[in-house]
Every structure is written in C-alpha cells, then in structure tokens.
Amino acid sequence: MKKIALIGAGGKMGQEITKLISESPQEIKITDLAKGVDVVIEFSSPKGFEKTLKWCVKNKTAFVSEHERQLQRAAKIIPVFWASNFSLGIALVTEMMKQFSELEDFDFQIEEFHHKHKKDKPSGTAKTLQKELHKIVQKKLPEPLSIRGGEIFGIHKIWAMSSSENILIEHSALNRSVFAKGALRASLWLIKQAPGYYSMRDLLSN
C-alpha cells in the first residue's frame, strides 16, 4: 500500500487527484502528514509549498510539486519532482521547440490561455516554455501574453514568425485529469528514486 499526502486537496487539482486515486486499481491511499506517508503531492499556493517542503525535508519524504523555488537545495536530502505542467503533451512540445534553433530572422511569441479563476500570470508553464525557448533561440524574447476567460483548462501557443512564413506549436489540455494522471504517475515513480531533482524528462526517459 502506497501512502500519499495531498496538499491542496480541496482545490480543483486536488479534487481531480483524489478522484483518480479512488478509481485507481493500484493500492494507493490518501492520508495526512501526521500519519506517515511515502510521498507528498502539493498543488496549493506558494505558502503551502514552502511549509510542505520544510516538512518533507525534515521528515525525509519524497515531494512532488508545481512550485520550483528551493527545490534544488532540498534535492540533496530527498527525492523531489518538479513540473510546471504534468501533461505528456507539454513535455513533447518542449522537445519540438528545439527545432527552432535552425530558424534565422524569426520573431517568437508565447501565448497562454487559462480559466478566469487562475491567480498567477503568466502561467508557470508559459514561464518554463519561455526559459527553454530562450536557451534554444538565444535571443531576447517578448514576455508571454496571458489571456484569462471562461473555464479553459490551459492552452499554450508558441509562435515563430518571419516575413514569409509562420510556424505555430499549440497544446490544449482538454481536461484537468491529464495533469492529475501525470502528477500521480510522477509520485509513484518518485517513491522508488534516490534523493535528487527529477522532472518530466527523467520520468519519460525511464
């Protein structure tokens, strides 16, 4: 039996993960920090993240999060898994963007669309894509554009534009369970890992 603690369990992502675990054929139980856990999944807020990370380091417990700060330091002591986006599609988009290194005289722009309740702007995923794109094309990029409305789960677009042609890479999440599945898969995988810093790239290459 694997014991998982979920921080932010009452939120949109937390509820999605709870539903997924209740339907899972694997032996997984959601428990609270006080009862001993194999891994902690955090989908809450920067404050929730800080508090939970401290707890995980103190109690030598594996930690899966969508926040990134201080994780490198913690990774010397516990296994940590970070992804600004737990979908397989965004991991592939990151790989596809590498082709942009061959483009000359192109302008680039990242756009992201999310539901109107989303608190952060630009999204963590857009920031990560921007960082990757900058490494790939090695030029100054305009800030990602953020659009908020309705109940959009998450759309990310990466534009490459020249005077004669445009290229667009687009990823749409069609539901929240795509993130929940990725986070749960990451957490079950992380339990078996030694202390270190892991990301979607490590999960997918295993």
Ligand SMILES: NC(=O)c1ccc[n+]([C@@H]2O[C@H](COP(=O)([O-])OP(=O)(O)OC[C@H]3O[C@@H](n4cnc5c(N)ncnc54)[C@H](OP(=O)(O)O)[C@@H]3O)[C@@H](O)[C@H]2O)c1
């Ligand atoms: N990496 C990914 O693939 C991915 C995908 C989707 C979302 N996200 C991110 O995940 C986070 C949560 O998203 P969401 O849509 O589920 O948000 P949400 O619906 O607002 O839920 C957040 C939950 O966290 C709780 N919380 C807030 N501060 C806390 C604290 N200090 N300690 C314990 N619990 C706390 C909230 O409780 P109260 O309501 O009582 O405050 C709420 O239940 C956001 O940062 C979002 O950007 C990441």
